[in-house]
Amino acid sequence: MSLLPVDEALRAILARVPDVVPEAVALNQAAGRVLAADVIAQHDQPPFDASAMDGYAMRAADVSEGVWLKVIGMSQAGAGFAGTVGPGEAVRIFTGAPVPAGADTVIMQEEAVREGDMVRFTAPARPGHSVRPRGNDFATGQMLIERGTRLTPMQISVAAAANYPALSVATRPRIALVATGDELVLPGQALGPDQIVASNSFGLAAMLAPYAAEVRDHGIIADDAETLRSRLAAVFADAPDIVVTTGGASVGEHDLVQDVLKQLGVTLDFWRINMRPGKPLMFGMHGKTLVFGLPGNPVSAMVTAQVFIKPALRRWQGAAEPTPWRLPLAGPTPANTARRHFMRAQLLHMPTGPELLPISQTDSGHTSSLAHADMLIVQPEHDPGQAVGALVDALPLDGF
Structure with missing residues (x-):
């Protein structure tokens, strides 16, 4: 079976994403939505001409060296001066307060000399100075x-x-996570022979939480067909918007998870993508539920979620798809194979600007190298390799 190109797979996924459904939320709950x-x-805004300074409001034409103006009132934020400023008059004013009718400028208090109800100024007046016009914001x-x-x-x-x-x-989707594999144990447990610590669901939950109304981790399911069937049936019965499985231990020539999903009514759009890491990616539908079957190797799981699930979640909420960064290389990249490579890289802040330092580690189970990466260099199929300074596309691993 031929491998599906990355761009074609992404288009197929995005075509399955439903239209945006709006909901009203209070302003104090809206951050990140x-x-x-x-x-x-x-x-x-402001709804009136407002003072940008504490000082005095007057007619600019009345201000000259040594000339005293009569202070006829005060304008404060929330309590403006009700009268009109005429020739030879001024009003004490505070930041944010309405500029009184007749006044066309404000001089700050540090440039004023006040004696009783008279004031003169040590700086010239400029019409409109220190006045925020109505609608300026x-x-x-x-x-x-x-x-x-x-x-x-x-x-x-x-x-x-x-x-x-x-x-x-x-509205944000409800996401269900399922990890599969006899070899998996939860963090904090003692490792038995042939066991490894499960990390996929923890990393995916942290990655997907900003996009989701809920991320529910359904734990680890053993590689047993009947157990998988009953546990996954319960997951679908909860009617999540998106189900994400990781792992799919092969039994002979059959993918256990894929077979069980089909038995439960999932229609598969595709599986196996022309990329690395992450070739064995599966996508389909269970009614209105989007179903992603990610590889079990942790780097593959996180990279495929970055490349495919995050764009689907942005589309779900009507958010624009960000343009890949284009940055120079701080180190060379090797020649690529026929599969698109999402290469781990560090973002270096150099005196001449940001640069990308490729991480040579390509093992799909090597989590520590992914933890040190800031970006994924998108290396095209059959790329001959690029020299230091060459511009390459990259996806940030942080952010929305």
């Missing part, structure tokens, strides 16, 4: 945050300033 509707300004009808944006604290702040108590965001 992806907007399902644009945030549009419904009012001007944003104006009614202005686009503030576009749908598909993952909300950061800065964007939460502007949404609050725009008087949004809640935002429309994309």
Whole structure:
């Protein structure tokens, strides 16, 4: 059976992802969520001409060296001056307060000399200086945050300033994780003969949590057909949006997990991808549930999740797919095979800018090298190898 190209596999997966379903969440619960509707300004900000300084508001034309103006009142944030500033007059004003009618400038208090109800200034006045015009921050009808944006604290702040108590965001999927294999034991347990510590579900849960309403770990299932069938049936009965299995111990020429999934009604779109690490990737559907069968080797599991599951989760929430980074190499890359290689690399911050240092380790079970990687260099099929300084595409291992 021929290996499916990476790009073709990704297109097939994305075609199965459902349309965005919006839900309203309170502003204090919206950080990290992806907007399902644009945030549009419904009012001007500030809603009036406001002072940018503590000082005095007056007509710029009335200010000159040695000239005293009469202070006729005060304008504070939340309690503006109700009258009008006329010739020869000034109003004491504070940062954020409305600039009174008639005034066209503000001079800060450090450049003012006050005696009783009179004030003069040691600096010239400039019309409009230290005044934030109405709508200077944003104006009614202005686009503030576009749908598909993952909300950061800065964007939460502007949404609050725009008087949004809640935002429309994309619902997130419920994800179920299943690890398979007789050889696996949980971290913290004593290792018996021929056993290894399970790591896949822990790494995947941490990777997928920012995209999910829930990541539920269903534990380890032994390589027994009846046990697999009953445990996986229970997983599907819980109706998760996405099921991710890792491992699939071969029995003769049959993949145990794949056979059981088929028996449970999963229709497979494909398995075996033209990539390394991670060739034995499986994808299909169980009703509306997306089913990913990832390799058991931990590096393969994490890399295939990075390359295929994360884009599906971004699509699920309507988030834009980020463009790969393009950076120069700090070390050469070897010639590649016919399979696309997602090569581990460190991101170096050099005086001339960021560079990528390839990690030579390619073993799909070598977790420590992946832990030291910041990026995955995307090495094309049959790439002859690249010299130091060559620009290459890379995927960041951190971030959304």
